[in-house]
Amino acid sequence: DTEVTQTPKHLVMGMTNKKSLKCEQHMGHRAMYWYKQKAKKPPELMFVYSYEKLSINESVPSRFSPECPNSSLLNLHLHALQPEDSALYLCASSQAEEVSGANVLTFGAGSRLTVL
Amino acid sequence: EDQVTQSPEALRLQEGESSSLNCSYTVSGLRGLFWYRQDPGKGPEFLFTLYSAGEEKEKERLKATLTKKESFLHITAPKPEDSATYLCALVNQAGTALIFGKGTTLSVSS
Numbered sequence: 370d371t372e373v374t375q376t377p378k379h380l381v382m383g384m385t386n387k388k389s390l391k392c393e394q395h396m397g398h399r400a401m402y403w404y405k406q407k408a409k410k411p412p413e414l415m416f417v418y419s420y421e422k423l424s425i426n427e428s429v430p431s432r433f434s435p436e437c438p439n440s441s442l443l444n445l446h447l448h449a450l451q452p453e454d455s456a457l458y459l460c461a462s463s464q465a466e467e468v469s470g471a472n473v474l475t476f477g478a479g480s481r482l483t484v485l
Numbered sequence: 486e487d488q489v490t491q492s493p494e495a496l497r498l499q500e501g502e503s504s505s506l507n508c509s510y511t512v513s514g515l516r517g518l519f520w521y522r523q524d525p526g527k528g529p530e531f532l533f534t535l536y537s538a539g540e541e542k543e544k545e546r547l548k549a550t551l552t553k554k555e556s557f558l559h560i561t562a563p564k565p566e567d568s569a570t571y572l573c574a575l576v577n578q579a580g581t582a583l584i585f586g587k588g589t590t591l592s593v594s595s
Contacts, residue, residue: 409587410587411572411574411585411586411587412529414582417582459528460528461528469516469581470516470517470576470579470581470582471516471534471576473531473534474529474531476529476530477528479526479528481526
């Protein structure tokens with residue numbers, strides 16, 4: 370199994386809603402990532418988990434709350450989002466044991482979020 | 486400041502018409518330069534990693550090369566299935582994350 374699976378594929382939410390994005394991988398990778406990608410823009414790193422512990426938080430607003438319940442799962446909890454948060458949210462994982470920008474990333478297909 | 490600039494933004498080719506995509510970069514101490522391919526509505530897919538000037542890597546119709554200031558992705562005799570956005574990414578100075586360029590969107594028509 371060489372896939373990173375993200376659900377839901379599409380999500381529409383109001384600014385007062387609470388929702389979650391989910392990511393799952395069964396490749397035994399120990400680092401997992403959340404990226405945000407707006408239309409026609411490159412992916413931007415949000416969070417990195419290494420061995421289920423938050424390793425990097427790229428100064429992301431607290432309305433985004435990551436969670437890594439176990440080595441295979443990564444969640445992104447969303448609350449009180451703004452319309453400008455509408456984007457494609459990408460999950461990725463990497464095999465390397467140390468968090469490094471040089472790790473090869475395996476990306477999921479993404480969850481497209483629209484905030485009304 | 487670490488920076489990645491890709492050109493052109495968009496490229497249209499006829500099937501079989503070879504060309505090159507450019508990625509110019511600035512970083513203090515190169516820790517790795519990556520090429521990823523992204524199809525519409527999908528996440529990026531890893532293609533190559535280059536670490537030092539003069540290094541070259543090939544995969545099917547794609548060949549990536551690296552100099553001290555830029556990387557090229559050469560596409561030989563492209564096919565319509567090569568149509569995608571090609572992203573260049575640089576390991577940041579801290580070594581902790583990738584900085585992606587804006588990408589080159591390649592369209593190959595038959």
